[in-house]
Amino acid sequence: MSQYVVLIADALSPHAAEVLTRDGSVEVRHVDGTDRPTLLAALAGADAVLVRSATRIDAEALAAAPRLKVVARAGVGLDNVDVTAATAAGVLVANAPASNVVSAAEHAVALLLALARHVPQAHAALRDGRWARSSFTGVELAGKTLGVLGLGRIGSLVARRLAAFDMEVIAYDPYADEEHAHALGVRLTGLDELLARARFLTVHLPLTEGTAGLIGSDALRRVRPDLRIVNAARGGIVDEQELYAALKEGRIAGAALDVYAQEPCTDSPLFELDNVIATPHLGASTPEAQERAGTQAAESVLLALTGMPVPEAVNAPLVSCVPDAVDAPLESPVHAL
């Protein structure tokens, strides 16, 4: 008989369940974590729960889980887990902080290029039978200033990739290291300069009390009218109502969004604007990222439950695709106890 019950509450790579059941001590139960009554009932008998971004592990969920020892987030952002409440309850919280950063960075770059050249709009027009070349004149990236908000793992990967497009890259991140920025060819600036100068702005911050609404009414009145904004970090960092107003009034030129204040989000006034392109939180949606995220989250659960060490091999493929300079200054996957 298995010693531990582990819930998988969001759709994870099958590798997660494979890792968890490896030594026979764990019974895996799959539940739909977005169905609240089902989640709360299942948590009653759970020793651990693995989530992506859809399932909320808040104080109510923690209170329903008397046996819970660990919450593992198969990805980066921990805004769907109440880390403070978990810590108070003696529940360990782990994430997989570098698992999906390459995928997320590539998606941000894809959105930025698509925004610059109206790719989704031109594709849609052609499918409608319209050869509307003059409607879709774009802009070059070369020589333009890219402002990176948050020069952590993903911001650094995006900066490096877009520097290769001959963009001038500046970044605002009060915690970033000058040498790290310099090695990437990035100049650190204050927020005021970044807002005033950027032709493209890409957001790579965590959602916290300090970053919620950072790009709001005030910031959006200090930018150039030809600014294009990409947010593939978290909804709510860019205020959606203020973004709508800025786009509608021609105070900025366009926006590309992967994330929303409320998700799922299928009905936003922003989707009606011609200069907005949008994807449904796809930054981490590649098999490569999901395999790493699921595997690393499962390894963290096993480590927390059984004390079984994490094999080196699990981390090896990822380290080889994330530059040392990006990997170095960041915290360990186990976030809080």
Ligand SMILES: NC(=O)c1ccc[n+]([C@@H]2O[C@H](COP(=O)([O-])OP(=O)(O)OC[C@H]3O[C@@H](n4cnc5c(N)ncnc54)[C@H](O)[C@@H]3O)[C@@H](O)[C@H]2O)c1
């Ligand atoms: N779209 C997706 O699918 C997807 C995938 C992965 C991550 N994300 C989001 O991207 C975010 C960033 O991920 P990461 O791996 O780069 O995180 P990270 O922790 O490596 O980097 C975040 C950076 O933001 C900086 N920062 C924090 N507060 C700031 C502030 N007020 N002003 C300026 N800089 C500030 C930090 O110093 C850090 O360098 C995650 O928190 C997550 O929400 C989205």
Ligand SMILES: O=C(O)CC[C@@H](O)C(=O)O
């Ligand atoms: O699980 C996902 O697909 C989203 C993950 C991403 O937003 C993250 O923060 O890691």
